Amino acid sequence: MNLFNDTWHMAQRHIRALIRQPWWIAVTLVQPIIWLVLFGGLFTNMEKTPGWPAGVTFHEFIIPGVIVMTAFFSAGWGGMAMIDDLNRGIIDRFLVSPVTRSSITTGRLLSGFITIAIQSLIVLALGWIMGADYPGGPLGMLVLILIAGVVGFGFGAFSNGLALIIRKEESLIAMMQFLLLPLTFVAAAFIPLALAPNWIEAAAKFNPVNWAIEAGRSALLDGSPDWGLIATRTGLLLVFGALMAAFATRAFSSYQRTV
């Protein structure tokens, strides 16, 4: 019970900061908009490639990928705020209080989830304005947003854990950059895996980003979504999230040992 209350109180702090700087959401949307507009324009001819899913435009195809990647990127940078709080002694202030230790991380993840939901809705709206159709309907959109949220939880926990271990903004940027791009491209974000080289198709099976994109795409774009696939991928993502949460917890105790 305390954990829920503490998480909510901690999350409010980040949500308030977000509301006070709404331009921040706009900045994080620059990248997805570039993907939608630029990639969408450049690669429309992909639709004519043999093996392209029938009845799906290139635009529609990349929307779930753009949403998942936006979630994954914004969560990936979550650790930066943690480093700032560490440097300013705010984490230590929390640690000398009776507040639940894990709420220091879960509060951030909850506010991250809310950010992701807002960003996802904006991308969905943009896609719709650009002519995309969502056969999955509101339920499909909801499932896609929840999946993006779970991805955000896992990578957010990872980023926070990493922040607690390396504690240098420059190093965190380097580490995340090293991870973000490969994970983005070893996934069915822009083309169906069937059209990708075999090694990418094989590697993508182990990529949480790809699990999310495949499940989210089925939920949003299939007239009759493949619930079996959605359930297994979401299950895998939850396992991934739990592992990352465990990692963040371990990172926290390792930080405390060095104080």
Added chain:
Amino acid sequence: MAERAIEANELSKRYGDDVQALDGISFSVEQGTVFGLLGPNGAGKSTTVKILTTLSHPTAGSASVMGFDVTSQAAEVRKQIGVVAQSSTADREATARENLRLQGQLYRMGGRDLEDRIDSLLDSFSLAADGDRIVRGFSGGMERRLTIAMALVHRPKVLFLDEPTTGLDPEVRAEMWEEISELASGEGMTILLTTHYLEEADMLAGNLAIVDQGRIVAEGTPDALKKELKGDAIQVGLGDSRDQAEVTAALGAVDGLSEIIIHERVLHARAEDGARSVPTILSALDAAGIAADTVTISRPSLDDVYLKYAGRTMEQAEKNQNEEVAA
């Protein structure tokens, strides 16, 4: 058992293989008193505070706060203490009120009780008009006051102040001293403060321990510590100009008097016990026909105390420390 607010027994802390931050520190603080840990940067003051506030675990030794062990009963200790860190730990993107509210929520406060407490704290720390302003726009002094108010939201029994005035300009520092003295005199709160300002320890702490290289080298009230030096400074204002030789000759028979210097009609000397020496000095001067107008006796400063126990001046100690860090 509860009359001791803080007990530290042989606390040691090692970081890695070669950094011995604390090397067996023991002291105790009675409830309702102000205790000062005085020493140069790197002496181990902050490490001691980190252990007492449950942030860090001792490598050896034990400590308790309000009767609760800092390692095995950390959760209980946390409810008893308030901590003001060296630099401001307020959230600069939030308002003063929001900072205080979250701080109260960390201690599971809420509702009317919390809001009333926030109002009264804003009031007593002269922030009432700025409660809804974002902290980023605050002056250094305002942010410092907010940080202290935050540490008090949950009415802690023991307050830790780590270098409360470091980095503040003299005016704000004086303001802080007043604030801290007030805290100490009301409500019976126990305060432990660390400082490397001798003046600050002298002014605020009822008892103090001088820390050097992870050990306590002296402990007592500021006055008692200074008394141990057995050397009061005595100044006698003379009625008219006199020769150094003349005065030295006149005082030749006074016991325990040294460092006699005449400077601009003032006689400076050092006496083992100032109060006792003064009558003898005056009668010796009188016998020699030298008129005396005024007499002042001043106790040695904590500067002198530190020099005696640590074998170097505090300035020197900090310089060495900085060199070690740089190396």
